[in-house]
Amino acid sequence: MDKMNSTTTEIKENEFLKNLPQKQYDDIIQSGIQKILKPKSILFRQGEAANRCYLIKKGHLKLTKLSEQGKEVIIRYLSDGELTAAVAVLNNKEYPLTAESIETTEVIGWDKSTLIRMMKNMPDIAINALSVVLERLDNVQNRYMELCTQRVEQRVARTLLRLIKTSGLKTSGGICIDIPLSRQNIADYTGATVFTVSRILSSWEKLGWIKSEREKITIVDAHALVIFADKIE
Amino acid sequence: MDKMNSTTTEIKENEFLKNLPQKQYDDIIQSGIQKILKPKSILFRQGEAANRCYLIKKGHLKLTKLSEQGKEVIIRYLSDGELTAAVAVLNNKEYPLTAESIETTEVIGWDKSTLIRMMKNMPDIAINALSVVLERLDNVQNRYMELCTQRVEQRVARTLLRLIKTSGLKTSGGICIDIPLSRQNIADYTGATVFTVSRILSSWEKLGWIKSEREKITIVDAHALVIFADKIE
DNA sequence: ATACATCTTTGCGCCAGCGCAAAGATAGCT
DNA sequence: AGCTATCTTTGCGCTGGCGCAAAGATGTAT
Numbered sequence: 001m002d003k004m005n006s007t008t009t010e011i012k013e014n015e016f017l018k019n020l021p022q023k024q025y026d027d028i029i030q031s032g033i034q035k036i037l038k039p040k041s042i043l044f045r046q047g048e049a050a051n052r053c054y055l056i057k058k059g060h061l062k063l064t065k066l067s068e069q070g071k072e073v074i075i076r077y078l079s080d081g082e083l084t085a086a087v088a089v090l091n092n093k094e095y096p097l098t099a100e101s102i103e104t105t106e107v108i109g110w111d112k113s114t115l116i117r118m119m120k121n122m123p124d125i126a127i128n129a130l131s132v133v134l135e136r137l138d139n140v141q142n143r144y145m146e147l148c149t150q151r152v153e154q155r156v157a158r159t160l161l162r163l164i165k166t167s168g169l170k171t172s173g174g175i176c177i178d179i180p181l182s183r184q185n186i187a188d189y190t191g192a193t194v195f196t197v198s199r200i201l202s203s204w205e206k207l208g209w210i211k212s213e214r215e216k217i218t219i220v221d222a223h224a225l226v227i228f229a230d231k232i233e
Numbered sequence: 234m235d236k237m238n239s240t241t242t243e244i245k246e247n248e249f250l251k252n253l254p255q256k257q258y259d260d261i262i263q264s265g266i267q268k269i270l271k272p273k274s275i276l277f278r279q280g281e282a283a284n285r286c287y288l289i290k291k292g293h294l295k296l297t298k299l300s301e302q303g304k305e306v307i308i309r310y311l312s313d314g315e316l317t318a319a320v321a322v323l324n325n326k327e328y329p330l331t332a333e334s335i336e337t338t339e340v341i342g343w344d345k346s347t348l349i350r351m352m353k354n355m356p357d358i359a360i361n362a363l364s365v366v367l368e369r370l371d372n373v374q375n376r377y378m379e380l381c382t383q384r385v386e387q388r389v390a391r392t393l394l395r396l397i398k399t400s401g402l403k404t405s406g407g408i409c410i411d412i413p414l415s416r417q418n419i420a421d422y423t424g425a426t427v428f429t430v431s432r433i434l435s436s437w438e439k440l441g442w443i444k445s446e447r448e449k450i451t452i453v454d455a456h457a458l459v460i461f462a463d464k465i466e
Numbered sequence: 467a468t469a470c471a472t473c474t475t476t477g478c479g480c481c482a483g484c485g486c487a488a489a490g491a492t493a494g495c496t
Numbered sequence: 497a498g499c500t501a502t503c504t505t506t507g508c509g510c511t512g513g514c515g516c517a518a519a520g521a522t523g524t525a526t
Contacts, residue, residue, distance in 0.1 A: 126360055198505055199505080232302055
């Protein structure tokens with residue numbers, strides 16, 4: 001059992017704190033505030049004044065936005081090494097979305113003045129941050145395009161494949177997605193409804209492509225899913 | 234007749250080159266390559282090796298992505314003061330999308346080494362760039378949410394209102410969107426089809442909310458459109 | 467002027483996916 | 497063990513918006 005990684009175009013090659021001398025690295029870690037979140041707790045909430053940005057040391061966060069109709073949309077799942085809420089801090093605004101921990105999650109937070117000071121003293125940090133954010137932008141733009149051009153089935157397939165990359169765990173029965181993931185979550189993430197997602201997953205289970213339990217999905221035949229996701233019709 | 238601006242939450246408050254001493258400003262401009270694009274010409278194409286990033290001095294760019302099915306999706310319209318393709322340059326990749334000029338457009342381009350050097354010497358540049366990109370990320374995430382939760386009519390309404398902010402021109406008959414904008418463009422931008430967009434605009438024209446000619450739209454009753462865009466049902 | 471290309475409109479049929487309802491499955495709590 | 501809360505599945509009807517076809521409108525080149 002080991003973490004999946006690499007092999008595809010979406011490798012996590014941008015780390016916020018990469019390429020830094022040990023001394024600077026230590027300094028940065030020191031000047032931040034450590035937090036340990038219990039599962040399912042809120043790190044910050046959409047609409048609150050944004051005073052800190054966070055780096056995930058360990059665990060996973062779910063980023064969601066609430067639409068005016070009160071529907072929750074999942075913008076992204078974040079895992080270790082990723083940065084969030086830089087927007088808000090830099091531009092002195094409200095948090096544009098809500099961040100909730102999935103499991104026990106450790107983060108480091110910096111406030112605006114500290115962040116700015118660090119970036120002015122160590123330009124590499126600003127460059128790294130830029131690189132991380134650009135990667136994220138690219139990701140959302142790709143999903144925006146998919147939402148415009150593909151139908152639900154394909155989007156769900158791609159979503160599962162993406163989740164494998166960040167949270168896949170090899171097991172004897174296939175690759176298991178190592179975070180609790182309900183049908184509703186997938187629906188909120190892909191712009192669909194629970195019902196449709198449930199029907200789709202059921203059909204894939206019948207085909208033997210996946211196995212699923214409550215809030216847990218194991219991909220048995222990833223290849224079949226890849227073919228399906230890339231299928232043009 | 235004057236350019237619209239401000240009044241709303243989406244003020245363009247992040248400029249790549251703001252807060253810089255004149256000397257540095259001049260230095261930066263000097264080290265870039267000026268280009269003047271004729272209308273409808275390609276600045277860079279999706280998939281090409283990315284060697285430069287660009288700042289728009291004057292004019293408008295249309296950013297599009299081609300889906301695997303060959304459908305064009307409009308990711309964004311950019312206007313003066315905005316930055317593009319930083320992704321590609323920083324991460325040494327291909328351009329993730331195509332940039333095409335709408336009218337005659339002036340840009341300045343920097344290559345990777347120049348950009349990095351500038352950011353290391355003048356951290357404010359990296360911070361500004363970060364701020365610009367974060368603003369863009371926020372924008373796409375909002376539109377992603379809209380695509381997930383709203384129906385075509387509302388998305389089109391919001392799109393027109395957004396375009397007013399960056400490219401609106403007050404005229405006697407209302408606010409005109411000052412770039413050639415076809416039904417197809419709006420469809421590609423909102424994740425809809427030409428037909429649906431055409432029907433929607435026709436109905437609004439009957440209601441007296443807008444007036445339209447070929448590739449040109451004038452908003453007569455912006456207020457009605459705002460009410461409609463915010464309507465929860 | 468004429469021809470060609472592109473953009474726009476409208477009718478009509480169709481279906482992917484939603485919405486609701488209701489029942490079954492699974493987990494946590496006392 | 498039993499109760500409650502949450503998650504999942506499935507049937508069924510409905511519709512927003514797509515897809516196609518075909519005609520009209522507007523702009524551009526020869």
